[in-house]
Each structure stands twice: as structure tokens, then as C-alpha cells.
Amino acid sequence: MKIGLFFGSFNPIHVGHLIIANVMQDQTDLDEVWFVVSPQNPFKKQKTLLHEFDRHKMVELAIADHFYFKVTDVEFHMPRPSYTVDTLAYLADKHPQHEFKLIVGGDNLSHFHKWKNHEVILDNYGLYVYPRPGSNPDFEHPNVRFVEAPLMDISATFIRKTIRKGKSVKYLIPTAVEEYIRDKKLFT
């Protein structure tokens, strides 16, 4: 099968992530999308980063009813920060029957040249890119595929800020995730 690996901090997962995964699974040749929750992005130091167990749980709740979406905690057991090329190598070795592609938002392309062994990611796997407002990536490579889809000005940063202000994030995150955040008083 062809699997799209959707790496992220998912702090928290929001509808933007779910729409991206759905477009990729439905409108490309990807059979499944696996959400890979990264404990520590090498480029991000966030005071507000929730424990990875909470972030994983919220992804699990968000995709519970979707047959072609899966979530993995594979990076929880790997060295930190989480380097995508190492995780790809691990997964490719563990699942030789699958072909893996990396799903990213367009904003990631502007600094992709700084990722560890980015040429290996491009040459051995390839990217499926979802457009993001404010990013206009000038990137050409035979293994980079730009998927045409609606722009979404939604971010986890905005959601965290809104919760902190005591305002509603209804419809921006799935109801089960909203309830989880409320019950555990996260981001307050």
C-alpha cells in the first residue's frame, strides 16, 4: 500500500489537519494516512507543548471513526528531537510491503533545506504538499507533489490562544478533542 505519513506536533490536532489528511487520502493515490505524533520538533521550543501522551490521545479521538487514518507513537521510542528521516527509515524497514510518502503543509517547504538529510527524504520517499496561507514555496523537484485544495487559515497556535482567552473553539477542533481539553483543563 501507499501510505502518507503526516508528521506533526498536533498541539492540539485541529480540523485543518483532518481536512489535509482527508484530501490526501481521497484525492491522491495514497491508500492510508498515518498520523505520526512527534514528541519534539527539532525546530520548535514551545513552552505550551503538551505531553506527547495527551497529543497522541487527542489524535486518536479525532480519527476514531475514520477507517483509512491511523495514529502511531513510533517517535516516542526514538531519540529526541524527532528527526523525520530517521523515523522514515525505521518505518520503511519495519514495513517493507508499504511505500511511504511524507505529507506536509506548504509552510514546511521554506525551511525544508535545513531538515536532517532532506535530500534522502526527497530522493527515497517524496513529499505531498498541502498549500498554506502565507507560504508561497518556490520548490521544484520530481518527487514533490503539490495538491490543489482550499487554503485554511487555521493553526494550533490560534486554537491555544483562543482557549487561553476562555473563548470557544467549537468547529475548529473535533468535539471529542474539545471535551478532552476541557476535562483535563489543558492550555489554560
Ligand SMILES: Nc1ncnc2c1ncn2[C@@H]1O[C@H](COP(=O)(O)OP(=O)(O)OP(=O)(O)O)[C@@H](O)[C@H]1O
Ligand atoms: N492550516 C494548515 N494548512 C496547511 N498545512 C497545515 C495547516 N495546519 C497545519 N498544517 C501542517 O500540518 C503539519 C503539522 O502541523 P502542526 O501540528 O505544527 O500544526 P500547526 O497548526 O502548524 O501548529 P502550530 O500553530 O503550533 O505551529 C505540518 O506539516 C503543517 O504544515
Ligand SMILES: O=C(O)c1ccc[n+]([C@@H]2O[C@H](COP(=O)([O-])O)[C@@H](O)[C@H]2O)c1
Ligand atoms: O527532521 C528534521 O530535521 C525536521 C525538522 C523540522 C520539523 N520536522 C518534523 O516536521 C513535523 C512537523 O512539525 P510541526 O511541529 O510543525 O507539526 C514534525 O514531525 C517535526 O519533527 C523534522
